[in-house]
Amino acid sequence: MPATLSPSEAPPVTSTGGGDFVTLPPVQGGDWHNPGGDRVVQRYKLGVWIGMGGILMFFAALTSAMIVRQGLSGDWVPVAVPPVLYVSTLVLLVSSFTVERARREAVAGNMEGLRRWMNLSAGVGLAFLAGQLMGWQELAERGLYVASNPANSFYYLLTAGHALHLLGGIAVMGYVWVRIRASRPWPTRLAVVEATALYWHFLDVLWIYILGLLVFWR
Amino acid sequence: MTEVQPSKEVAEYTEVHRHPEPKSFLWKYIFSVDHKVIGIQYLLLAVVAVFVGMALSLLVRLRLVCPECSYPLLGQFFPVGAPEGVMTPEFYLAMLTMHGTVMVFMVLTTAPQGGFGNYFLPIQIGAADMAFPRLNMLSFWTTFVSFLLLMAAFVVEGGAPMSGWTGYPPLSALPEATLPGIGQDLWLASIAVFCIASLLGALNFIVTTLDLRAKGLTMMRMPLTCWTWFVTAILGLLAFGVLLAAGVLLLMDRNVGTSFFVPAGLVVSDKVIDHSGGSPILWQHLFWFFGHPEVYIAILPGMGVTSHVLSTFARKTVFGYRAMVYAIAAIGGLGFVVWGHHMFVSGMSPYSAFVFSVLTMCIGVPSAIKTFNWIGTMWGGKIRFTSPMLYSIGFVSLFVSGGLSGIFLGQPTVDLYFHDTYFVVAHFHLIMGVAAIFGMFAGLTFWFPKMFGKMMNEPLSKIHFWITFVGVYAIFGPMHYLGMLPHPRRYAEITSVDYLGATGAAELHMFITVAAVLTVLAQFIFLYNFVKSIFAGKECREENPWEATTLEWTIPSPPPHDNFAGKVPHVYRGAYDFALRGAKRDFAMQCNDDKAVYGEPAPQASGD
Numbered sequence: 115m116p117a118t119l120s121p122s123e124a125p126p127v128t129s130t131g132g133g134d135f136v137t138l139p140p141v142q143g144g145d146w147h148n149p150g151g152d153r154v155v156q157r158y159k160l161g162v163w164i165g166m167g168g169i170l171m172f173f174a175a176l177t178s179a180m181i182v183r184q185g186l187s188g189d190w191v192p193v194a195v196p197p198v199l200y201v202s203t204l205v206l207l208v209s210s211f212t213v214e215r216a217r218r219e220a221v222a223g224n225m226e227g228l229r230r231w232m233n234l235s236a237g238v239g240l241a242f243l244a245g246q247l248m249g250w251q252e253l254a255e256r257g258l259y260v261a262s263n264p265a266n267s268f269y270y271l272l273t274a275g276h277a278l279h280l281l282g283g284i285a286v287m288g289y290v291w292v293r294i295r296a297s298r299p300w301p302t303r304l305a306v307v308e309a310t311a312l313y314w315h316f317l318d319v320l321w322i323y324i325l326g327l328l329v330f331w332r
Numbered sequence: 333m334t335e336v337q338p339s340k341e342v343a344e345y346t347e348v349h350r351h352p353e354p355k356s357f358l359w360k361y362i363f364s365v366d367h368k369v370i371g372i373q374y375l376l377l378a379v380v381a382v383f384v385g386m387a388l389s390l391l392v393r394l395r396l397v398c399p400e401c402s403y404p405l406l407g408q409f410f411p412v413g414a415p416e417g418v419m420t421p422e423f424y425l426a427m428l429t430m431h432g433t434v435m436v437f438m439v440l441t442t443a444p445q446g447g448f449g450n451y452f453l454p455i456q457i458g459a460a461d462m463a464f465p466r467l468n469m470l471s472f473w474t475t476f477v478s479f480l481l482l483m484a485a486f487v488v489e490g491g492a493p494m495s496g497w498t499g500y501p502p503l504s505a506l507p508e509a510t511l512p513g514i515g516q517d518l519w520l521a522s523i524a525v526f527c528i529a530s531l532l533g534a535l536n537f538i539v540t541t542l543d544l545r546a547k548g549l550t551m552m553r554m555p556l557t558c559w560t561w562f563v564t565a566i567l568g569l570l571a572f573g574v575l576l577a578a579g580v581l582l583l584m585d586r587n588v589g590t591s592f593f594v595p596a597g598l599v600v601s602d603k604v605i606d607h608s609g610g611s612p613i614l615w616q617h618l619f620w621f622f623g624h625p626e627v628y629i630a631i632l633p634g635m636g637v638t639s640h641v642l643s644t645f646a647r648k649t650v651f652g653y654r655a656m657v658y659a660i661a662a663i664g665g666l667g668f669v670v671w672g673h674h675m676f677v678s679g680m681s682p683y684s685a686f687v688f689s690v691l692t693m694c695i696g697v698p699s700a701i702k703t704f705n706w707i708g709t710m711w712g713g714k715i716r717f718t719s720p721m722l723y724s725i726g727f728v729s730l731f732v733s734g735g736l737s738g739i740f741l742g743q744p745t746v747d748l749y750f751h752d753t754y755f756v757v758a759h760f761h762l763i764m765g766v767a768a769i770f771g772m773f774a775g776l777t778f779w780f781p782k783m784f785g786k787m788m789n790e791p792l793s794k795i796h797f798w799i800t801f802v803g804v805y806a807i808f809g810p811m812h813y814l815g816m817l818p819h820p821r822r823y824a825e826i827t828s829v830d831y832l833g834a835t836g837a838a839e840l841h842m843f844i845t846v847a848a849v850l851t852v853l854a855q856f857i858f859l860y861n862f863v864k865s866i867f868a869g870k871e872c873r874e875e876n877p878w879e880a881t882t883l884e885w886t887i888p889s890p891p892p893h894d895n896f897a898g899k900v901p902h903v904y905r906g907a908y909d910f911a912l913r914g915a916k917r918d919f920a921m922q923c924n925d926d927k928a929v930y931g932e933p934a935p936q937a938s939g940d
Contacts, residue, residue, distance in 0.1 A: 157463055157543050164538045164569065168531045171573035175618055179581060182617070183592060187609035261589035264609065271580070 158305035162312045169279065173320065176275065177327060180268045184331075192332035193265045195325070196252040202245025203325055209238035210318045217311040220304050228307065229294050235314070236287040239280055246277050265332065272324045280317055286310050353893040363473075365465035368891060370472050371451030372783070375776075377472075377479060378443035379859075381434050382769075384483075386852050388431035393845040395419045395427075397838075399825045412511075413491050421824035422511060425494035428822065430485070432497025433519065436626065437526050438479055440768050444633030445568070446475065446533060448775045449561040451783065453537065455884040456555050458546025458901040460894040463539040467532055474529035481522035485515040493519045496822070498619055501593035501612045505585040508600045520583045527576035530568050537565035546883070548903035552657065553922070555882045555907040556650060559657055560636030563664040564629050570668065571625040578618035585610070613678050620671035627764050628667045631731075632660065634771020635702060638724040640907075641774050642706055644880045645721035646713025647918055649908040651705045659698035659705075666695045676747040685744040692742035699735055703728065718878070719793035723774035726801050727767050733805075734763025737812065752822070755815025758808045766804045773797070776862070781877050785889040786869030792861040796854055803851030810840045881921050882907050 184190050212235040219227030250270065253259075258266045290306060354360045361369060394401065402417035413423030450468065454461055462468045485492045490513015495504035503509050504516055541562040545554070554562075581592040585607070593615045594607035643650045650656060672680060672688030706728050715721065737759040740746050750756060773796075780788045817835050819826070826832055826841065876885040883901050884891070901923045909920040912929065920929040 157539060160543055161464060161535060161539050164535050165531075168535065168569045168573045171570050172577050175574040175577035175621070179577065179592065179614060179618060182614050183610065186611050186614070187596065189591075189596070189609040260584070261591075264591060267584065267590045267592070271584075 154302055154305045155308050158302070158309040159312055162309045162316070165313075166316050169316075169320070173272070173275065173324070176268070176272060180272075180327070181331070183264050183268070189263065190265055191263045193253070193258060193263070193269050193328075194332075195269075195328050196249040198245050198248045198252065199325060199328075202242045202249070203321065205238060205245060206242045206318055206321055209235050209242065210315055212238055213311045213314045217307055220307040225294055229291060232287050232290055232307075236284050236291075239284050239287075239314075243277055243280065246273055249273065269328060272328065276317065276321055276324055279320075283310060283314050283317060286313075363469060365461070365469050366893065367450050367454050367462045367465065367468060368783075368895075370468050371447050371449075373472050374442050374446035374450060374475070375448075377476060378439050378447055378772075379862075381438035381442070381479065383855075383859075385431050385434040385439060386855065388427045388434065390848065390852060391419065391427045392424065392431060393848045395424045395824060396826060397842050397845045399827060410491070422494055423491070424824035425496075425822070426492040426515075429494050429496050429519075430482075430492045433482060433523075435765065436497055436630070437523070438475075438482070440630035440764065441526075441530065441626070442475060443772050444637075444768065444775070445537070445561060445564050445629065446472065448557075448637070448772075448779065449537060449564070449633060452779065452884055453540060453558055453561050454544065455887070455891060455895050456558050456882050457541065457544055457549055458883050458896065458903065459540065459544035460896065462536050463543055464536050467536050471529050471533040471536065474525060474532065478522045478526035478529060481518050481525060485518040485522070488515055488518060489513045490515050498623065499523075499582065499615075500619075501582065501585065501610075501615050502595070502598060502600075502605075505582060505594050505612075505615075506598075506600055506605060507586060508603070508605065517583065517586060520579050520586070524576055524579040524583070527572040527579065530572045531576075534565040534568035534572070537561055538569065541565070546901045546903050549922070552654070553903060553906045555636075556639040556653070556656055556660070557633070557636035559660050560632040563660050564632045567625040567629050567632075567664050567667060571622045571629070574618055575622035578615060578622070581618075582615065613675070616675050616678055617671070620674040621668070623674060624671045625664075625667045627760075628663055630764050630768045631771075632663065634727055634768045634774075635660070635731075637771045637775040637778070638706065638727045639702075639709070640882075641720045641724040641778050642709045642728075643908045643910065644778075644878055645716045645718055645724075646710045647716070647910045648709055648713040649906075649910050651708030651711075652701070653906065653908065655701055656705055659701045662698040663695060663702075666691060666698070670695065673742055673747070676744045677751045682744065689742055689744055693739070696735075696739060699731075703732055703735075718777075719788070719790055719797060720774045720778035720878075722794060722797045722801075723770050723777060726797065727770040727774060729801075730762050730767040730770060730804070734759055734761075734767055738763065749818060750815055752820050753815035753818040754811040754821050755818070757821050758811035758815060761808050761811075762804070766808070773800075773858070778878070779884075780862075780865065781872040781874075782884055782889045782891070784866050784869070785871065785873060786865050787872045787877070788865040788869060789861050792857055796857045796861065799854035799857070800851055803847055803854060806847035807844050807851060810844055814840060876921075879917075879919055881909055881919050883922055886921060886923055 212231055216228055216231035216235055219231055250273070253266065253269070260267055260270045286306065287310060290303075290310065293303065293306075354364070360366075364370060364373075391406070394403070400418060403414065403419075404417040406414045406419070407417035410423065413420060413426065419427075450462070490511040493499070493504065493516035494510060495501075495516065499516075499519070504520075507513075507516070510516070541554075541558060545551075581590070584590045585592050585594055589606070591607040591610040593612050594605065594610045595612070596608040596610075598605040598607065639650055639656060670688055670692045672684060673692045676685050676688075710725075737755065741750055741756060741759055777788055777793055780786070814837055815821075817832065817837060819832060819837055827838060832838060873889060875888060877889075878885070883903070886901065887896060903922045904925045905920060905922055907922060909922075909929075911918055912920055915929045916931060917929075
């Protein structure tokens, strides 16, 4: 073998040397994914678990900024959490149960049940968001806007950040609803539902954390 | 070739992954979900960005050596920034800012990970695609939107922002302090969108690595390229969320009137600013908590490619594979606890500075392990000096040169002197900029035959290597000396400073500028070689032109739509089995069992 390899002295054709390959049947056209199975469910859920890491870092950064900003100067005026937040927290907890029910319907293969409970969950999620909206309104009525005080800024930021993530979850529920209505073969259905449920529970826990921060770390 | 009926598990494993090959141009090349097309899209984006970034750096260099020179064409494009073709100091800062931003985000972050990682991670682990192909497409197009937002900053009123790629407030937070306009807002929006794109990409890379490896491909049998893409993805996942949060806060400070980063009682242009109680240092903490891991996001994939290429062309296994893996993980982990060394001059407590300094020095250990092992890999090997090999050796050289000055800067007392000088410019360009770029050159020349089924022109690549290698040292070597003078960085005008004249700084600047122009011109050799080779390069239909060992070399060039053409590779050994005693060839591919490597009867099994 020469020390250098110029294109004119292209190396000899080398085969893979008798490796072990498994031949699969030809790809079926049509739907996006071919029939899945537990493997896909696990993969989607792993995706959500990893995604949680990124989302947590986002909120960790906001938390650390909040704590640092609080200690920086004397302009921090704690904001009393609007009572409606406790109601919406209960609503969100309920939605975790409905999502879980939807997931179990999906596992059982009951499309009708899945659709019903998923819709209900999306509805309850929207109710939670309505509660958040009322919370913002109440603050605004007290004259507390985003820039009125750093404490308010963080209140709006944390709640809005969570709300945006929840909207994402509701969007996926809408996607599930559309896919079920289209009634085409959809092998990743269970995976999407399982992932949505996991994500939803995560947002639930995340909200409890944010509420705790707003109530106890004012 | 053994024909085996797939077990149910194996069938499921790949079947879910495959999607039919799209036929229309739009779905095949634009909104493709194929990781190979997306990888090339990322690479093309980076190529466009790198030429934009280089053009900006040339403007910076030209302004430095001749502040009063007029460039009429420039005046036509930027009537405000360069009236009658003469660059204003604000314009200089804007070009500096955009050069850094374009290079760090759109080149160093996209090409090594989004480009090569996308293309080769699935193939090297024996998968048909990424774990979430549509998410992958979304990541690219989100990145593209981010690029457009950034470019839009050039054309809006007031022009591009001038607060540096680090976007330090209060300059970045106060529209009153700069030319009026939304350039900085576009910049922040671009960064925020880029964060989202990178988070989605990171998620995809991690799941792909964990979940889609072929049978027999344990983590400790993965090519080091896959390890670096994997660790880089973890860094991205944990770092970009923080930058996103910081970016949102800064956008609010600019537009909503909050006071996260702007202190009270600040007077700008004889007017008191209507903000209270924030701190620019808070931004620095958040930014550098992202910023330091970002440095490793840029350089780690280059390390992986270097290890891979050095082993292949030295015809030796990677020296200390496990140590290399642990070093990659250690560099990634330590990267999260050293951000304070960017802030020694921010007035931080000497005790904090000491902690950050000691942790920074700790990174020298895994870095030295890697360098030692690269040399150990080459030592006594039958080296083939191909162009990818040259670029990889260049990488090692630049990594050492840039890393050594890092040891100086990691010490608070020394950094106080050096921090605002060209010494830092020299340091980070060598290690983060140019070394990473050499990793990309190595990757591109190494994988080119696989990606396009053609060879690049070797003599042209080698000419390009030597000009660039000498060129970058000519550019950044003298900057160390400038830093020791000490010559301040970021200043638009240095020609009228007396003490710099006496030390020969002006002449050095001229030398650097000439070297920069020549080096930039040399990049057109590479561009020409790259484009010409795609369309009219020498055909290379062999599966394995470099006699390499990993799975991408077992499939046709260019790879078919689903990579392994309906087959599932089975992996029997580690990624770098070269020069095996008693073997039929001087290398064993990962999918070769002992029978294929040694013939019958199989001697002792080889280690991983």
